[in-house]
Amino acid sequence: MSTSLRNTLILACIFSVIILAFDHLVSGKSDEQTASSMRVDVWNCQDEHSHANYKVLVKSNNGGADNVMLRNEAGDIRCSK
8 A cells, every 4th residue: 555545544534533523512412312313325326327336325314315416527326225
């Protein structure tokens, strides 16, 4: 693994922890309340151009999403539950 890739992964982990800690402090909820109100849906997605298939986890605390749209440089990626 190259040094720059390793450093990028370390920074991504650090920023993720900082964002989660900030969200926890701002929301003012305990872990039990936060965990019970969260919902994770699995969406099946397919790139229209390469026909590559993806599984996308969508985390929500308000009952889930009705639709998900992803975009890349080539165009749209269609998703369905």
